[in-house]
């Protein structure tokens with residue numbers, strides 16, 4: 001049964017996240033964008049408001065939120081500042097591999113204390129020389145007694161400069177590709193862990209992004225959350241559960257850009273009329289609205305699948321791909337509606353444009369999502385229609401000269417589709433001149 005009604009609890013969560021975003025994020029977002037700096041005190045306020053770590057399961061003392069709760073809250077935060085939303089959401093991304101793992105002791109150790117201790121948890125697959133191709137990561141994990149020794153550099157790590165814990169994906173041997181990949185929870189105050197400088201970016205500037213260098217870092221085996229050979233799958237399972245949230249960032253940002261465009265269009269005058277009276281502007285608004293609503297539906301579907309034990313991989317990719325591409329189009333059109341003012345730093349749309357651009361890159365680029373979807377559509381997807389070669393003839397009126405009662409067998413040329421009636425296939429197709437072997441016997445009309 002389908003039901004799109006939000007429960008009272010979900011509505012309350014949305015309202016709470018919305019109020020927090022408007023009260024705490026809105027007044028500081030542009031300042032920290034200009035400063036290219038993460039306001040750490042805002043992350044602590046998000047902790048105070050109960051908007052961090054919601055997805056810790058109840059058995060570890062958490063709220064036990066599903067992905068749906070996550071995307072509903074995330075949309076509200078990103079509507080105000082995608083960068084701050086990214087940093088607030090990052091704990092969920094960082095913890096997800098641990099939550100999905102079988103390492104009960106590590107779950108007890110980290111998940112039960114992280115909220116009270118207000119720790120930050122980052123996620124690290126990417127490196128300076130790889131991002132999309134996770135199987136080619138190089139960070140080395142060498143067994144040493146009861147420990148592993150990690151060496152390498154993780155790059156682009158959201159909250160990398162402030163994280164207390166990091167889910168680090170490494171390999172026992174880069175030549176083994178995905179078969180060598182394992183994962184660990186690494187504490188950043190361990191010897192040999194060094195965060196890099198904050199990486200300057202086009203957008204999402206209030207979100208911290210930094211490298212994490214690992215030099216002979218001794219990690220106890222108790223902190224392994226995926227043994228060699230299982231790390232790659234763990235990373236992919238993580239993305240399948242977190243990509244809908246990237247889509248939710250995009251919906252939030254697009255929604256705000258649309259609202260700013262509507263507001264501006266209703267006030268700005270040109271050629272003796274409000275520009276909202278021009279159909280060219282109205283159609284832009286209609287497109288924006290349609291894209292925001294469609295994106296949200298796709299995201300909620302993927303989230304619902306994840307929360308109901310259905311593998312969300314494909315719909316997570318669809319929702320991330322669609323929502324992030326649609327959001328950039330929406331923000332771009334909103335900027336157009338604001339004309340020259342849209343391009344200035346006096347209005348927030350230029351920031352949203354810069355912020356929104358990132359969504360098509362992190363957690364799997366648009367190209368990677370298309371690779372996943374093409375692989376599914378041409379692989380596991382089961383078509384309903386018979387293959388073209390086997391299509392029956394649906395309309396006997398197409399063959400007025402043939403009496404279906406007395407007609408012999410029916411043959412279809414696999415190359416050009418020509419249909420032939422007779423005991424045998426023709427020696428040669430009269431249309432494309434392929435030989436009899438090109439013909440398949442098909443169902444009679």
Ligand SMILES: Cc1cc2nc3c(=O)[nH]c(=O)nc-3n(C[C@H](O)[C@H](O)[C@H](O)COP(=O)(O)OP(=O)(O)OC[C@H]3O[C@@H](n4cnc5c(N)ncnc54)[C@H](O)[C@@H]3O)c2cc1C
Nearest residue numbers: 123124125126130131132156157158361362363364365367
């Ligand atoms: C601000 C920011 C925050 C980030 N946060 C994190 C984080 O917290 N943790 C983390 O691990 N990573 C993080 N990332 C890394 C991010 O996930 C990668 O940047 C992303 O996966 C792309 O990898 P890449 O930049 O190495 O590009 P590449 O993989 O080198 O790709 C370059 C281009 O080639 C295309 N391409 C690659 N392979 C193919 C193919 N087979 N077919 C067609 N096109 C292809 C890509 O789509 C892209 O357009 C972050 C990145 C940024 C910018």
